[in-house]
Amino acid sequence: MTYFFETYGCEMNLSESAAVEQIFISRGWKKADDVQLADVVVINTCSVRATAETRIFGRLGFYSGLKAVRHMEPNAKTRSMETAAEYVKKNGPVTLTVIVMGCMAERLLKSLQKEWPVVDYVVGTYAKNKFGDIITAVEEGRKPFEIDDSPVYTFAETSYEEGAFSAFVPIMHGCNNFCSYCIVPYVRGREVSRPLDQILHELDILSARGVKEITLLGQNVNSYRGEDGLNFPGLLKKIGAYIDEKKSSIEWIRFESSNPKDFSDELIQEIASNRHVCTGLHVAVQHGSTKILKAMNRRYTREDYLVLVNKIKAAVPDAALTTDIMLGFPGESDEDFEEVLSLMKEVQYESAFMYYYNPREGTPAAVMEDQIPVEVKKARLQKVIDTQLKITSSVMSRYVGRTEKVLADIISRDNPKELLAKTERNERVAFEAPASLIGKFVTVKIESLNGNTFRGILVE
Ligand code: SF4
Structure with missing residues (x-):
């Protein structure tokens, strides 16, 4: 079965999504390449700005349409959704479980589900430990169950994202x-x-x-x-x-x-x-x-x-x-x-x-x-x-001319022959180097500054 995450907001949300994703992975689920192919969608929400919430309501509207099409309700067949219907009929799963977590889930709790019947589970920040049970219910094709928000906050064992340094x-x-x-x-x-x-x-x-x-x-x-x-x-x-x-x-x-x-x-x-x-x-x-x-x-x-x-x-x-x-x-x-x-x-x-x-x-x-x-x-x-x-x-x-230890972490999007690295001060440096150095600390001489990214040459 497949899952798809939409994560909004701060690093805390990114970290919590990564932790929940680990539960799906440990249960043998695969990440869907496209939301159209997912059995479960998890929307990790942000409440910091009203605009962030408005955007999420827009996404819930989209999922209402997608879910309706999957269930083949005739009146849900809008022009754009017809394409999705054909697509789903040929390739996609026939059900869709929508889970909302994060700050908006905590803020609105059950009222969110009342307003948006497309939402199957509202998982407040204190109820993340319920994801294992939710996954089991989906696997067994059971109807969504009521979630009691636990009074005790629990930290996930790890939020590690596969392959990251x-x-x-x-x-x-x-x-x-x-x-x-x-x-x-x-x-x-x-x-x-x-x-x-x-x-x-x-x-x-x-x-x-x-x-x-x-x-x-x-x-x-x-x-x-x-x-x-x-x-x-x-x-x-x-x-x-x-x-x-x-x-x-x-x-x-x-x-x-x-x-x-x-x-x-x-x-x-x-x-x-x-x-x-x-x-x-x-x-x-x-x-x-x-x-x-x-x-x-x-x-x-x-x-x-x-x-x-x-x-x-x-x-x-x-x-x-x-x-x-x-x-x-x-x-x-x-x-x-x-x-x-x-x-x-x-x-x-x-x-x-x-x-x-x-x-x-x-x-x-x-x-x-x-x-x-x-x-x-x-x-x-x-x-x-x-x-x-x-x-x-x-x-x-001030740092141009220095030689520094940096952590090479990705290939530059602008030039595939270049890597991007982070300095200890958390600045970006671009320099020519083989991709085999990704994930390694290397030494780079900073030669110039372009906007807020340094350009450098690999020393060792
Ligand atoms: S109230 Fe908000 S802005 Fe102030 S310290 Fe707490 S999280 Fe930060």
Whole structure:
């Protein structure tokens, strides 16, 4: 039997889809090349923006049509669906099971199924352990059963994607912060940290498959709280020691998303002293004005953030800082906006994820007064993008001429004779090399910068 995944949203969703896919694979299922050929479709959803949900409703509309055609209901034969009907009649399975998981599933639960009868199972983030039973029910041709959302969050054994040299390792789930614009705490629930023994067990699995780089994942990764008071810097130390002791294939450790308010001095020291922890550091600021940060409920000021950045730069001179910046939050004045630009110039981010605020129903910010007109938001966004492009070019140019260890991971789409690799700072380098080097650490001399990708030559 065959499955097909549609995954929307963040790295956490990618990781959770990969973990669920492992269950299908372990049961002998095959990935369908095309959704038309799948027995089961899993839609892993995102609720962060209303537009993401609208898109998923569109997909549910599509699956309603496909399912109707598979069941050969005459009134479902629209012109476009006739083609699908013929196709399905000749090649495809005769049933379709639609499973919705992820944040939207958690947020809407049973009401989603009520509105969209095409959905057979709504699997909230706490009920992922039910996938084995769902697969059995589909294999046996049984009708969908009711799912009780378990009160306990369980982490999958591994999210490893076959053939990959990099892997996400979820270490915590949920968020306690309630930033005023964010739906995550409402849909993912309170923070749950993964026990150390489970994390180390996953590292063994990844090492057995030759993984070279891991990204520790969580909505608020540096607020990790394991057993016996194990905090995030302590976890990094233990992982570093473990991969040394086990002579693991894993060499590089990254983490995301980190919150500035939980970025302790101890964490900075651990990054500086742990040779496995990479120097590409994402520290999401969101805004440069203390007034707006307060309205966002970020729980740090502009000044706190700048002190943090200076400490990181002093302890980790090669740190490449990246960030998230949100424009057009309610109440953002021209002066507040100028503070964003001045902060960007002061910090000198290597890159930034820049976006404008979209009200999210169910969050405090959505009902705040003084919402900013969309054309103002767009104009401000364009200004920060232009500013960041210049900063990126200036910051990255510093590394031209260096010789660096990089992890070759894919063949370049533009030139099949070239590989793309990642530096420790998480930048991209293109260089000529045989495909046999994919998955290996190699040394490259950085010769030039093109946009935000280096060009280099293979040294060894
Ligand atoms: S820290 Fe804030 S933005 Fe991040 S997930 Fe939690 S509430 Fe959302």
